[in-house]
Amino acid sequence: MASKALGEIATALGLGRRTSTGIAYGELDGFPAQLALVQRGRYKYLVAQLRFNAEGRAEDLRQRLDESPALAAAGLKRKLVTSNADSVTVTIPPRIFAGLPRPEVVAARVRAVLDVVKGAVPDDRKVCRECGATGAELAIVRGKVDRVCGGCAERLEQEAREVQSAYAARPLNLPLGLHATTTYGRTEAVSWVLRSNRQVPIQTGSRASVYPASPAGGPKTNKLRPEDAAVRISSRACP
Ligand SMILES: [Zn+2]
Numbered sequence: 160m161a162s163k164a165l166g167e168i169a170t171a172l173g174l175g176r177r178t179s180t181g182i183a184y185g186e187l188d189g190f191p192a193q194l195a196l197v198q199r200g201r202y203k204y205l206v207a208q209l210r211f212n213a214e215g216r217a218e219d220l221r222q223r224l225d226e227s228p229a230l231a232a233a234g235l236k237r238k239l240v241t242s243n244a245d246s247v248t249v250t251i252p253p254r255i256f257a258g259l260p261r262p263e264v265v266a267a268r269v270r271a272v273l274d275v276v277k278g279a280v281p282d283d284r285k286v287c288r289e290c291g292a293t294g295a296e297l298a299i300v301r302g303k304v305d306r307v308c309g310g311c312a313e314r315l316e317q318e319a320r321e322v323q324s325a326y327a328a329r330p331l332n333l334p335l336g337l338h339a340t341t342t343y344g345r346t347e348a349v350s351w352v353l354r355s356n357r358q359v360p361i362q363t364g365s366r367a368s369v370y371p372a373s374p375a376g377g378p379k380t381n382k383l384r385p386e387d388a389a390v391r392i393s394s395r396a397c398p
Pocket residue numbers: 287288289290291292307308309310311312
């Protein structure tokens with residue numbers, strides 16, 4: 160039921176791509192966008208994210224979100240819209256006994272936020288987030304939609320394979336302390352790079368969300384480490 164709702168909302172927004180983990184994504188007026196359902200307690204919330212790639216826009220964006228009359232007009236509470244240096248996240252809670260709002264209502268809310276992003280980030284760069292190369296394509300990287308070039312996608316895949324090898328080589332008796340690392344907030348255990356209509360897992364583990372944003376726009380060095388795989392084992396053992 161819930162994924163049907165997500166599908167209808169994705170259709171209303173024109174987000175045509177899907178991952179095997181149920182993320183819908185695509186571009187909205189040139190900005191990478193994704194929709195996912197997140198379970199909180201007994202309820203599934205819809206989380207919409209818009210990504211951008213520009214320097215120094217976080218503060219202006221936050222202020223514009225504060226001041227936008229369009230958000231309230233679309234029925235969006237300000238506290239349900241968060242932003243940082245490269246993304247805006249909109250949380251749509253389900254209505255009591257009625258599930259998520261109608262697809263067109265949700266789409267209007269996401270578009271209201273999109274309009275603010277467009278105003279605040281006129282210089283969005285359509286380049287690879289990892290290396291800055293042009294010719295980047297949309298992909299879900301570490302659970303978030305982004306633009307990645309072919310070379311970086313290949314590197315991420317290779318790193319994922321190394322993590323998987325480390326994962327396979329590890330003993331199953333893991334120390335209990337590892338369980339603590341699963342509390343880093345993350346809903347997608349596996350991320351995917353999509354290229355050429357095939358999906359390749361590029362990363363496992365729950366630590367990805369704590370990787371810092373690229374400092375001063377430089378290329379990232381998000382090396383995957385064997386303990387990332389270990390995290391995945393422990394999170395499976397203790398959901
Ligand atoms: Zn690249």
